[in-house]
Amino acid sequence: MLPESAGKDLLSLLLDKYEESVFFKDGTRPTRRIKIRLYDAGRSDYRPYNIENPETRGAINRAVLALAEQGLVYFRWMKGEEHHLIAQVSLNTDTGDTIAAAYSFLRRKPKDALAAEISREITELLVKIQSPWMRRFLEDCQETLALNRAPTGKVPADGMERKNLFKALLFVDEQAERAEVLERVFSIRCFGDSKIFENSVKKRLLDIIRRYSGCDDDSADEELLAFAGIVRYPECFEFRGPLAIRFDPGAGLDFSPLRYGASLSSLDLKRGRLELPADLVRFLSIENKANYISYIRQNPVGAELVVYHGGQFSPSRGGFFRALAAAMPATCLWYHWGDIDYGGFSMLARLRREIKEDVRPYRMDAGELVKYAALTLPVTAAYTDKLRTLAGARELSDCYSCINYLIENRMRLEQEAMLDDETVPP
Secondary structure (H helix, E strand, C coil), X not given: CCCHHHHHHHHHHHHHHHHHXXXXXXXXXXXXXXXXXXXXXXXXXXXXXXXXXXXXXXXXXXXXXXXXXXXXXEEEECCCCCCCCEEEEEECCCCHHHHHHXXXXXXXXXXXXXXXXXXXXXXXXXXXXXXXXXXXXXXXHHHHHHHHCCCCCCCCCCHHHHHHHHHHHHHHHHCCCCCCEEHHHHHHHHHCCCCHHHHHHHHHHHHHHHHHCCCCCCCCHHHHHHHCCXXXXXXXXXXXXXXXXXXXXXXXXXXXXXXXXXXXXXXXXXXXXXXXCCCCCEEEEECCHHHHHHHHXXXXXXXXXXEECCCCCXXXXXXXXXXXXXXXXXXXXXXXXXXXXXXXXXXXXXXXXHCCCCCEECCCCHHHHHHCHHHCEECCHHHHHHHHHHCCCHHHHHHHHHHHHHHHHCEEXXXXXXXXXXXXXX
């Protein structure tokens, strides 16, 4: 009896080669054979074809003959070994119908058809998605699908995996302005199963966030998920200065006496309202934890609120920043101190874009790069390409000279380099 699996294996290999060919990518009919060697000049592209095993060899020969009888392939016997050893098998590409018949035999969808299907799904999703970083990812995927006429690793080819990924993106987008959600709860709410996210979606989502969100390349997975509002535990916000929180009816807490800082749970933030004094002069957000701790130790408590910013802020931390911005007196100036690199400037741009447009950079200029030149880090050409995208960002027009200095000198400077030389903003 014909071993069906051998025929399907061979035909599948031939279609793989066809879809990797320039003919498939250009959408033209092949002008040369798409072939594999079974046993030609002592070599084989198909390991199961064991010429020393008559039973296996004969079964595969019969499978090839059956495919040829259906007009799906051509084959050639090895010279002098007719009806014994097959030298080559090639896909019948005489017409579009013969190629379509091969796909139909395998119940396989052509890559270009699958790419078109995925592109339609992305178009439908784009109508619903608002988050800029998600839109950049989806639009990039569509461009790659159109260019390659085939699925790529950016989006799963498997329908169920793709459905789950798109479902996760939509869920994250819809909760972008809400508080965080615990990781396991996210999986249950999104998929109705506590394990689907961890097992089949998490890695892909992390890759997308890392590439398209503006987060630092070396951000930890936990930071990337928090950016998307997915956390292991409710967030806590760290700060030092004259901040108070009030709860109805009349209860509250004043944090100003705490010399070395305090923290506030996101859950308590939702219960109350923040208050800042009318004589508050400065508000300083600091990206790096070590710099935040060092700064509040070296500088006395005064008419200044200092906040630990962390990496790209999560929806919950964004709510904290918006509450602070709303409570700030009109004369108070907001400064942000971040790394002098892609991540630091993208955070500044996001604060200006989403929280308060007049946030000022603190110690994020070319003068600091010159001063700490010995402590700067080299960057790759790919990294400078990312910096160039910031050099044209409307929100960073006052930072172009520093960003261009980074590009020209292919460098970056982390905040930690300045730990021993901290001064109060003007």
